[in-house]
Amino acid sequence: MSRKKGKLIVISGPSGTGKGTVCAQLLEDKMNDFSVSMTTRSPREGEVHGREYYFVTREEFERNIEAGNFLEHATVFDNLYGTPKDMVVNRLERGHNVILDIDVQGGLQVKKAMPEAVLIFILPPSLSELRKRLEGRGTEDAEKVEKRLGEALNEIKLIGEYDYYLVNNDIDEAVALARSIIAAESARVPEAVKPIIREYENENTEK
Ligand code: 5GP
Numbered sequence: 326m327s328r329k330k331g332k333l334i335v336i337s338g339p340s341g342t343g344k345g346t347v348c349a350q351l352l353e354d355k356m357n358d359f360s361v362s363m364t365t366r367s368p369r370e371g372e373v374h375g376r377e378y379y380f381v382t383r384e385e386f387e388r389n390i391e392a393g394n395f396l397e398h399a400t401v402f403d404n405l406y407g408t409p410k411d412m413v414v415n416r417l418e419r420g421h422n423v424i425l426d427i428d429v430q431g432g433l434q435v436k437k438a439m440p441e442a443v444l445i446f447i448l449p450p451s452l453s454e455l456r457k458r459l460e461g462r463g464t465e466d467a468e469k470v471e472k473r474l475g476e477a478l479n480e481i482k483l484i485g486e487y488d489y490y491l492v493n494n495d496i497d498e499a500v501a502l503a504r505s506i507i508a509a510e511s512a513r514v515p516e517a518v519k520p521i522i523r524e525y526e527n528e529n530t531e532k
Contacts, residue, residue: 331356331421332510333413333439335432336503338447339477341458343493347447348426350500351507357422360413363389366404379409397427397434402476406431422507429480432487443510445503446487450494452477 334357338344351357363379365386374380381389386405390398398407408425416423425435435442449455455477459470484490489506493499 329420329511331417331419331423332507333417333423333425333435333442334507334510335425335427335435335442335444336447337427337429337432337444337480337487338493339449339455339480340473341455341462341477342447342449343458343496343499344426344447346496347493347499347503348424350496351424351503354504356420357424357507358416360408360416360423360425362406362408362425362427363395364404364406366402366406396438397431399428399430399434401428401430408435422511429483429486433483436486441516443506444487444489445506446484446490447499448481448484448490448492449477450492 334351336344336348336351348359352359361375361377361379363381363386365381365383366378368374368378368380372378372380383405386398386407389395389407389409394409394411395407396410396413398405400406406427408427408431413423413425425431427435429446432444436444449458452474456470456474459465459473465473491499491502491506
């Protein structure tokens with residue numbers, strides 16, 4: 326068989342579920358590459374342009390939308406976020422998996438554009454646990470925590486559109502499960518080869 330293309334892996338889930346930590350651990354595998362998104366939000370302390378995100382102005386972001394440079398883009402918490410298409414396509418062609426840490430709206434757009442993408446949803450153990458984690462971060466005031474919990478519930482309602490879910494009770498178990506999903510998906514017989522094989526079979530029975 327010709328060289329395998331990589332897998333496009335979408336990781337979504339409400340903020341505070343540990344999605345970032347799961348992605349960071351998956352990236353320790355050299356076959357997994359991270360897709361650096363473009364955003365209009367300001368960098369947080371310690372974030373580096375080109376590493377966590379490409380931080381751009383709204384004008385630049387809109388120019389990229391018009392040029393058709395995004396695989397998907399969405400407004401999240403009042404800022405624009407988008408996945409640059411070229412990098413994703415190049416890495417997949419080279420046989421690398423590409424990990425997208427994006428919200429559910431983005432995940433659904435990716436599924437439409439590339440139905441072969443694998444969508445994994447990360448759930449918190451419970452909403453009360455999520456509340457504890459958000460409060461524990463100390464980065465959001467009470468009003469914002471309530472807003473994030475409301476948004477979390479809206480995201481969770483769309484879980485039926487995803488291929489897999491995992492509950493982040495324990496980070497090591499969550500990462501192990503995500504790795505197993507990627508491994509199994511990489512071993513899947515591609516849909517594209519099935520009709521080719523059927524043609525050979527038909528030819529053989531016609532003889
Ligand atoms: P943060 O600003 O905290 O880094 O990310 C906020 C949310 O935006 C997270 O849920 C993250 O997964 C999502 N996000 C990051 N990059 C993208 C992107 O390119 N597209 C979409 N749709 N969501 C993104």
